[in-house]
Amino acid sequence: MSFMINFINNKNAILVFQTAQLCLITFVVYAFSIEQELGLASFMALFCFFFPIHSVASIRFKSLIQQIWFLAVLFIFLSPANAIKVLLVSGILLSILFSRISSSVKLLLLSTAAIYLFLCRFGILYSLIPPHALTVIAGIFMFRSIIYLYDDHHGAQPKNLLDKTSYFFLAPNIIFPLFPIIDLQTFQRTKYNTEPSDIYQRGINLIVWALLCLLFYRLVYYFGLPDVFKLKGLFDVLQYLGSSYLTVIRLVGILSLSVGILRMVGYNLPEIFNFMFLARSFSDLFRRINMYWKDFMMKLVYYPVYFKLRKAKSAHLITYALIITFILTWFFHIYQWSWILGSNPIRGTGLIYWGVFGVLAILGTFKERKIKAIPKPTFANAFRTMFNISLVFIGMCLLYTIWINASLTVWWNMVRIAALDGPVVWLKAIGLWLLIVLTGGALGFVWDQIHTRVSAVLQKSRFTLAPVALICLCFLWALIRSNQKPAIKQYLDNVALNSNDIRQQNEGYYESILKADISSKLWDDGIDLELIKQKKWLTNIWLNSKDKRLSPLEEATGVAQQERDDQSKFYQKDKFLNFRFKPNLKTIYKGKPLHTNSEGFRDKEYTKQRAPNTTRIVLIGGSPDVGYGVDNDELYEAIIENKLNVELAQDSVEIINLSLVDLGLLSKVYVLEEIALKYKPDIVLLIEHFDDADRENDRLDRILRKDIVIYPALKKEFQRINITEEDIRMRQIEEAKIQFLISWAYHYFASTCKNNNIKPYLVYVPVHGNSSKYNESVKMFKGAEFEFIDLKNLYDVFPIDQIRLSVKDNHPNALGHRIIVHGLEPVFRNILNIK
């Protein structure tokens, strides 16, 4: 014991101990691939280097070291060119903020700059600054400049220039665009306001808590969250509702991580969350969930509005102030996500969520005003509290799932599925709920009796909790590393998406619907793809990883080309197809140059009439075959065509690429009949990636949502097997019927080719992530007169990360396309009789 006391009193020993904990945290982040999309492992590795230097430095150098840390992160995580751009823009904004001009002039100048940057972020104005660098600038200034202006107006700004810039240049903000709203007064007040080692340990403890939250989120994400379109009854629906709401814990993890890191550089910031799942009312929830946000709203909206209304002697002062506060809460939420995503995040379901939540929170506030007494710790009160907690939890589950679903129809369909279950199932569910309330009430009662003692024990053991948790996590990692079950491996590697996100990705990528929803792994898709790879490169250098493929130069050039996609910029409306590119496009698409011909396909111009001595091959595929995310000349079709034509002296071959984004099998039939036949091809290659039946249903649903007509041949089949549009929208088509349609499409495709003297080939090109439907799909075209070319084992020897675009995008990258060339070239040579 005396050893421990001596140890804790020895500052150097504590510093070594805390640095060791930080190294262990970095290892856990790396081993569990925590927030690898944001490059957290690299960031923490760098912080392991800066923390001890910052800790031993005298107080007057600490701000300077903090700024050097910020610059190091900025230059390493962005390319040097982009880091300089960020610094230049930040310099302009800071010089306005720190200047001695009047507040109203500052406000005017800053608003003008913000509008300009906002238009650049949305791609409306051309900007030399790439979108992800704009997101970093937005992360730094979107809230803190408002708070600074407010405090500056009231004469409460820091005096020293380094202290002023320290408030803006916070290193974690570079990797976390979703960052806590740090209040300037709190920031200044809490700086080294107690023993440094205590502040650092509070930081470590919060970081470890954040890691536990993020690992729990992943558990829910992979194992708890069922596919919303595969819910079978009430208990499935309940699982979906509960799991969806629990995924908010990712927000707790990300924001707590940022606060924990800031504590480790001396800012003794308060807690940001207060066990939000234990909220007893909606107003209590508003207080517990992201308390920094609540304080921001109180300071800048609620109190000023209240005082203004009081001066005007308005009746119902508090009601009006609360209504305005909630409307502006919604507005600031939209404002924040617009900057992060660079697209409009306003959705009808979001409005419903915020509207209902606001009303419930206001009602809760008034109810609470009437209750003054703090309830005594009796079992009845504990039971009542648990009952209220359960009601708020259920309410939030319902509201939250409205918010995260793109349409109310999907949500309503889920409610209908639950309602279809009989009274016995409902009684079981009510029984389960009562059991949870009773058990929770009993636990709450016990907690009321012991919480003072437990808090004292926790306070005493504040230096040992985090190391114990970290060692346990290391053991857990070793334990699950040895388990090779795919689901467990997926949990550990964190590289796959769950079924809901795969669908959202399909919709999101193709329709530019990005989710302002932290529960999804896709929320940061809009930020940057190349940056992620760059971060991975950093991780590999520091932590001696396996992937050494990416060079900084490759990354830097990739970063420069990043551009946000905008549906209206690329797509034209088609009578029957979900997406068709605009004709004669010359643009950047998914960060790569994209040219289309006069028909709106990514290929060169071909005449309808075939030239003599020319073999004409039409290729009909989906987004991998459009060359999604690769350069025009990196696309496998272009490489093969060029290569063969060099070898063919007298004759020539034309490979006409009629592939389109989000082109399912059912739509490929239409492309064949209405477009391909006009080119009078000798051969048609139907490129298949074997999606599951659900995905065809998704595509049909998206077509109907856009009021696009189902083309006549398919419509006829719908009528024959009794499928209505309502069935599609409600995802109520029996799987057998979808399978029938897929089989019909294969047969119809092949027979149409035969009737037009065209030789049909069906080529299977796997795309990582959805090859599980292989056996099922092969049965579907049995009997159709295709020549089947099976490239099933194409990628077998390649690690997945080397051949796809990103962690969250399985489309083949340039190397993936070269591998397809390797697989397809012999097939073409065979068809064309070239040795």
Add this chain to the structure above:
Amino acid sequence: MIDNVKQKIMEFIISEKNLLPSDIQEDTPLISTGIIDSISTLSLVDFIETTFNIQFEPFEVDQENLNTVQKIADFILRKQMN
């Protein structure tokens, strides 16, 4: 005089929140611990304004001025002197 100010504030908080006199001391954090929330803060502001004849500005409603009884008393005296 300051003791009188503190006494009145303590009495108000104890009655408003139904606390026991032993529950709060001069240096007990009020806002950061949640003893007084945003709505009760405004009741406290109204009470201070009417009792001590001072006027709050919106930006003065913060932890710096209101987090403990001691801080509230210091703030009141500062305002009265100004």
